[in-house]
Amino acid sequence: MLDAEFFRRWMTATATSVDREAQRLTDLDSPIGDADHGSNLQRGFVAVAATLEKEGPDTPGAVLTTAGRQLISTVGGASGPLYGTLLRRTGKALGDAGEVSQEQLADALQAGVDAVMALGGAAPGDKTMIDALVPAVDALGESFGAAKAAAEEGAAATTPLQARKGRASYLGERSIGHQDPGATSASLLIGALLEAAGE
Structure with a gap:
């Protein structure tokens, strides 16, 4: 079972990953976006880690809704509302339970992803x-490792695609050949689950 401490580790591990990969995210964002994806998310997750340490929410759902709220208030551009919505909606779906199963996390995250698709x-x-x-x-139902691999494959598979949403879509065919920075940062978020689990 996964408790609030696991979810705090997940957010902290994400903050560390984003911090480490911020330059790469910005480099990916340069040709097809505003060249600020890495720095924006870095600022947001630093604030998330600080807030969680200070407020110490005591349920999995509360950890994620707190993190989501923080991202919305500190991250500029589209990524703040999108990541904020993802985490808040996932947290809301987890409810007030003190512990959740991996299956419940997968279901809640599905609700979060649905909310992001509706928003964007x-x-x-x-x-x-x-x-x-x-x-x-x-x-995710299989394992955290499988989820990480699937996210990384999904991010890499954006390279040959033409963007149909967001800033990159304005470039039309010129967006082809570049890996999407948002998909790349999403794979960091998912990969951090594995670190939080200590695997």
Whole structure:
């Protein structure tokens, strides 16, 4: 079973990953976006880690809703509302339980992904974070490792796609050949689950 401490570790591990990969995320964002994806998320997750340490929410759902709220208030551009919605909706779906199973996390994360798709209007194949999140949620029932691999494969598979949503969609065919930064950061979020589990 996964408790609040696991979810705090997940958010802290994500903050560490984003911090480490911030330059790469920004480099991916340069040709097809505003060249600020890495720095924006870095600022957001630093704030998340600090807030969780200070407030110490004591249920899995509360950890994620707190993290989501923090991202919405500190991250500029589209990624704040999208990541904030993902975490808040996932947290809300987990409810007030003190512990949740991996299966419950997968179901809750599915609710979060659905909320992001509704907010951004993106579907799989549109070259967005959804391309990493959908396969990851499908694989989460199997293991955290499978989810991480699925997210990374989904992110890599955005390279040959033409963007149909977001800033990159303005470039039309020129967006082809670039890996989507949002899908890449989403794969970091999913990969951090494995670290939180200590695997």
